[in-house]
Amino acid sequence: MKNEKILAVTGASSDVGVALLRRIGSRYSAIAAHYRHSPERLEGLDRELGGRIVPIQADFADESSTQAFLEQIAQKGLMPDHFVHLAALPLRNVKFQKSSWQDFEQELSVSFRAAVLCSQAFLPHMAKQRYGKAVFMLSSYVVNQPQIKYAAPYSSVKYALLGLMKVLAAEYAEKGVTVNGVSPSMMETKFLSQVPKLVVEKNAMESPMRRNLLPEDVVPALEFLLSDGADCVTGQNLAVTGGN
């Protein structure tokens, strides 16, 4: 295994991405850090980490922008040893009947197509060197029963990602590549900016820990799945739900 590893993170500009890079970024020689609208968050972090972040912009709703992101990674010599997929549209609290097919398509493009295209670009490289780790950010929506209401596009796509994660884990296990998921319950981040405050507060009150999570509560699960200690953990969906 190489000492100098490269990390690629989609949605590195997310609240979780920033917390993740702050915790483990200094362990990598270079980080391909994807953002859509918020490069300033990565610029500040790059100063903290001593210049190892390479910010790359892409709108995953647009397939050609997603392909251009992957071309830049290849051109800049940033094919990753570790890959974390965080990018997602903000959560919307919308009844199924009011969700258009376009809403489903947008979720599919940003979360699922990006995962497929990135995995097709990165996993063969990992398999060739017989080492690599990928982690997809899922959600407690794919862990808990009963299913929650008013998030059909988001929830459906997280289930699609769960299925992809399991199949990739099976296909790549013998090649030294692990593929896992992390499923957090509600975290107080900008992802919830379109969810009514009352819904967020009610979720906190009803959770066993009587609070919602913070990114710092979830990042250690990602850290573990990227660590040498998790070399024999693959195809798993690690729930971080505070007892739910």
Ligand SMILES: NC(=O)c1ccc[n+]([C@@H]2O[C@H](COP(=O)([O-])OP(=O)(O)OC[C@H]3O[C@@H](n4cnc5c(N)ncnc54)[C@H](OP(=O)(O)O)[C@@H]3O)[C@@H](O)[C@H]2O)c1
């Ligand atoms: N917060 C929660 O309650 C919660 C719970 C369970 C799971 N999760 C999952 O955790 C992950 C990180 O969430 P977070 O709470 O940290 O969210 P966040 O801060 O809202 O970040 C979302 C990320 O997705 C990127 N993004 C949004 N639209 C995009 C598009 N069209 N193309 C490409 N990238 C796009 C954003 O980029 P810019 O900011 O640069 O525009 C940002 O990096 C997501 O996968 C989310 O589903 C969150």
